[in-house]
Amino acid sequence: MTTKHMALATLVQGTGAHPASWLQTGTRDDASTSIEHFTALAQLAERGCFDIFFIADTPAARTENLYAWKRFPMFMNVFEPITLLSALAGATRHIGLGATASTSFMEPYNLARQFASLDHISHGRAAWNVVTSANDYAARNFGLDKLPPHAERYDKAAEFVEVVEQLWDTWEDDAFVHDRDNGLNFLPEKQHPVKHDGRYFKLDGALNIARPPQGKPVIIQAGASETGKDFAARTAEVVFASDPTVAKGKLFYDDLKGRMARFGRQPDELKILTGLSVVIGATEEEAEAKYQHLQSLIHPDVGRMRLAQDLETDLSDLPLDEPIPVARIPATSNFHRAYFDHIAAMIREQKLTLREMCQSYERGNVTFRGTPAQVADHMQEWLEAGAADGFMMIFHTMPGGMEDFVEQVVPLLQARGLMKREYTGRTLRDHLGLARPANRHVR
Template sequence: MTVSPRTDKIKLGAFIHPTGNHVAAWLHPDAQIDAGTNFEHYVEVAQTAERGLFDLMFIADAITVRDGDVNALKRWPQYMAFFDPMILFSGIAARTKHIGLVATSTTSYNEPYNIARRYASLDHVSGGRAGWNVVTSANASEAWNFGREEHYELNERYDRAVEFVQVVKGLWDSWEDDAFLRDRESALYFDPAKLHTLNHKGRHFSVKGPLNVARPPQGHPVLAHAAASDVGKDVAARTAEVMFSHVPELEQAMAFYADMKARVAKAGRAPDSIKIMPGLNAIVGRTRREAQEKHQFLQDSIHPDVGRELLSNALGGMDLSPYPDDQPFPDDVAERMMSHKNPRYFHMFRDRLTPREMYQHYAGARGQRTVIGTAEDIADQMELWFQSRAVDGFLVQPAVLPTGLEEFVDLVVPVLQERGLFRTEYEGRTLRENLGVERPVNRYAHEAMEKTAGAPV
C-alpha cells in the first residue's frame, strides 16, 4: 500500500537552552556566555526564530538548581542560573509579533489559580501567543524547595496534574468571550450572566474562582506535554495539543506517533488535534565537513568531569571511578551492563566503547537525536520523518546559541520552503491558528448553546 504524501506543513519549535543544547556549548566562542540571565540574548534568539517563521519558542524549567557533583556542575551552566520563563516571555512578547511563547510550569509545586492567571495574562499581553508546557517536575530536588523531603511518586503526581489542569481550564472559562460590555450609556461594565464561579472541590485542590483575568484571546492557551510513561502519555492524550519527546530513531518515532494518535482517538479527540514534535539537534554547515568540524569541536570540549557525571547518571548511578577514560570496560563489567538490556546503553557496551567514547556519544546531546550535515542533508532527514508519519514537526535544539539558530533559519528553512514543506508566511494571528489547533468554546457558552439547540420549537 502506498501512503499519499502529506499536504499539511511541518511545525517548528525552537527549544532554547541558554547557551545552546550541547553540554559544552558555552565553551564555543560563538556562544553568548552569560546567556541564562541575559535578556537581550533571548530577545535576539526569539526574533531569529520569528524571522524563520517558527510556530513557537519553548523554554523548559525547573524550580531548583541542578543537583549533582559540584565538580561537574561548576563546568556546566545549564539550569544553574536562569530566568523564570513567565517573566522572560512577558518581556519577549513586547519585542516579537508572531511567534508562540511556550513556557514550562509544574503542577507539582504550584497552585492552579496562580498558573491560570499567569498564562491568561501572558496570552493577553502577547495577543494570543501563550502556551503552557505542563510538567510534573522531572527534578526530584524541587521537592526540597517546597516543604517536602521527597518528590511525589509518578501516579500521584499525574493524578494531581489531571486535577490541576482541569481547574486551570475551568478558571480560564470564568468569563465568557463577550462578558465585558464596557457600555458607558447603560453604565454596565460586564454581564453577570456571563461570569461563572468554578466552585471546585477535589482531592488535591479547592478553588472557588472566578479568575480575575478576562478569557484569554486563544480561549485557552495552548497545552503542551512531554510525558514518556504510560500514565503520562494517557494524561497527554486527554489534554495536550502539542507533544514534545526525545526519540532518536525513526522506527521508534513512528511507533511513538502511532501510539499517541491512537491514545488521542481513544480519549475521544481528533488525532490531528495534537501535534507531535520530537527534539532535533541539527548541526548545519555549508559543507558536510564544516558541520562535522563544528560538532567535533564541541565533542572535544566536553570536560571529563561533566562527561562522567552525565554518563554515570545515564547508567543508573554507576561508579565510574575505577575505569580510566581511554580503556574499554573489563569484559565482566560490560557483560553485566549488557544484561540490563537497556537500549540506551546496551550497544555502547556491546561495541566495547571506552568511557570517553561513551560520554562523548551520550553526553553532548544527552542521547537525543543529532543530525549533522548540510542544509539539504538536514531537510532530507526532516522530510523523511515527516512523510513517514513519525512527526508533525520538530523541536529544533540548536547546539550553540545564538549562531546555531541563525544557521538553521538562514540555511535549512529556505530548503524546506522550496520543497513546499514549510510555510512562507504566518497563517494566523495566534499560536493556535498557526499550529492549526481549534480554539476551545467556553464550556458555559457551549452548555447554553446545547440547551437552546435541544429546546422544543
C-alpha cells in the same frame, strides 16, 4: 512532494543546548540573563517562521556535585520563564511563546492566572508545557525530601490541568461589555466560579482576568512512559518526542495518536514534534568536524554526571575506559523515562566504554550532521513517513546554530512546500491549525 506544512519549535538556552556551548569563543558571558540576547534570538526565530519559541525550566539550582556542574552550568543562572516571555511578547508579533511550569510545585490558580496574562499580553501566543518535574533539587525547594512516585505525580498533574482549564473558562468570551452608557462593566451571569474539591486541590473562586484570547493557551507535554502517553492523549495539543529513528518515531506517533479516541479526541487535535539537533556545514566533513569539536569539549566529569543523572544511579566508582556493567542499570525510573530507557539500551546493545558514552549521549536525541540539503532531506523523510508533524529544533550553539538553520535550511524547506513562507494567522493556534476551544459553559 507533500504539501503538509511542518510545525516548528525551538528549545532556547542562553548559549545553546550543548553542555560545552558556553566554552565557545565569542559566547556572551551574560547570555542566560540578557534580555537583549533573548530578544535577538526570538526575532531570529520569528524571521525563520518558527511556531514556538520554547523555554525549558526547573525551579532549582543544583546543590550537589558542583565540581561537575561548574563545567556545565545548566539551570544555574537563568530567567524565570513567564517573566522572560512576557518581555519577549512586546518584541515579537507572531511567534508562539511556550514555557515549562510544574504541576508538582505550583498552585492551579496562580498558574492559570500567569498563563492567561501571558496569552493576553502576547495577543494569543502562549503555550504551557505541563511537567511533573524530574529532579529532587526542585523537590527540596518546596518542602519535600524527594519527588513523589511517578504515577502519583501524573495523578496530581491530571487534576491540576483539569482545575486550570476550568479557571480559564471562568468568564464567557463576551462577559466584559464595558457599557459606559449603562454603567455596566461586565455581565454577572457570564461568570462561572470554580468549585473543586479533589484529592490534591481544593478551590472555590473565579479567575480575575478575562478568558484568554486563544480560549486557553496551547497545552504541551513530553511524557514517554505509558502513564505519560495516556496523559498526553487526554490533554496535550503539542507533544515533544525524542525518538532517534524514523521507525521508532513512527511507532510512537501511531501509538500516541491511536490512544486519543479513548478520550473523545481526533488525531489532528495533537501535533507531535520530534526533537532534532542539527550541526550544519558546507560539506558533511565540515559539519562532522564542528560536531566533534564540541563533543571534545565535554569534560569527563560532566559526561559521567549527565549519564548518572538520567540513569538515576551513581557511576562515580566506574572506570572511564570500561563498559558500564548491565547489572548497574536500576530496575525502574522515577524521573525521565525516555532518557533512562535510551541509556539502558546503549549499555545493553552498544557495549561502549563509559568514556565513549560520555562523548556520545545526547539525552534522547541524535545530532544530524550534514549540509543544508541533507538536513532538509532528513526532515522531509520524517514528515512524509508519518513519524512527526514537525520538529522541536535543538541548536547546540546560540545564535550560530539557529542562524545557520534559518539562513540555509528554512529556504529549502519553504521551496519544497514543507514550511510556510509567512504567518497567516494571529494566534499560536492559528499557526498550528488547532481549533479555539469553546467555553464549557456555553452551549
